[in-house]
Amino acid sequence: MPTAASADLILLVQKTIDADALVRHVRTGADGAIVTFDGCVRNQSHGRRTLYLEYEAYESMALAKMHEIAADVHAKFPIDRVAIAHRLGRLEIGETSVYIAISAPHRAAAFEACRFAIDTLKRSVPIWKKEYFEDGAVWADGELPPIPQDTQTRKSAS
Amino acid sequence: MPSATPSNVTASIRVKVLFFGRLKEIAGGAEEIVELTSGSRIEELFATFVARQPEFASYRRSVVASRNQEFAAWSTPLDSGDEIAFLPPVSGG
Secondary structure, three states: OOOOHHHOEEEEEOOOOOHHHHHHHHOOOOOOEEEEEEEEOOOEEOOEEEEEEEEEEOHHHHHHHHHHHHHHHHHHOOOOOEEEEEEOEEEEOOOEEEEEEEEEOOHHHHHHHHHHHHHHHHHHOOEEEEEEEOOEEEEOOOEOOOOOOOOOOOOOOO | OOOOOOOOOOOEEEEEEEEOHHHHHHHOOOEEEEEEEOOOEHHHHHHHHHHHOHHHHHHHHHOEEEEOOEEEOOOOEOOOOOEEEEEOOEOOO
């Protein structure tokens, strides 16, 4: 039986993401597979050494969009439960910025759903990161979410 | 401003505007309340910020707007009480 979306766990957090708790949340006796994605802070960007990152979000809309992603995942893939957590504030190199766990009776759906979830999150959830380098800071190049019914269609900036 | 109506009353609406990322730095704040002529669209709201700070103009093509937490076209009409945000390209994950 597919689980209702209410069994999903969607979080924005200011402190370390508790990955084990997310995995425990999606693990049920009906599942044969859990696929996780751990997005972490890299030590360089375009060859410049990164010191740390700061994430900010339009929190109410970000949570709404993350819930939409979970709902889409349920609609598209035969999976069981979804847990998505994104961290905000200052993150050091190596720390987890986003964590996704998806359980399913069979592994193929869990893999595909997890890939879909992170790809969609990066494109459509209003969260921004600022990269701090030794000689300054910049807002990271991002993706422009698709907007409805406008005459112009555009992709990423620059 | 359009020319005054015969009644000499211009209906106005008030919307809450949120800025994020680079736009927040340019605006010098995360949010403000803006009063507009009734019937204004998101495009006209953005134009009021360009008029105040010309640097906004260069971001017009790399920003998307949202109305009440949904992505919205620039032609979307505004209602009093709307929460409008101008969102730079997203870079979460």
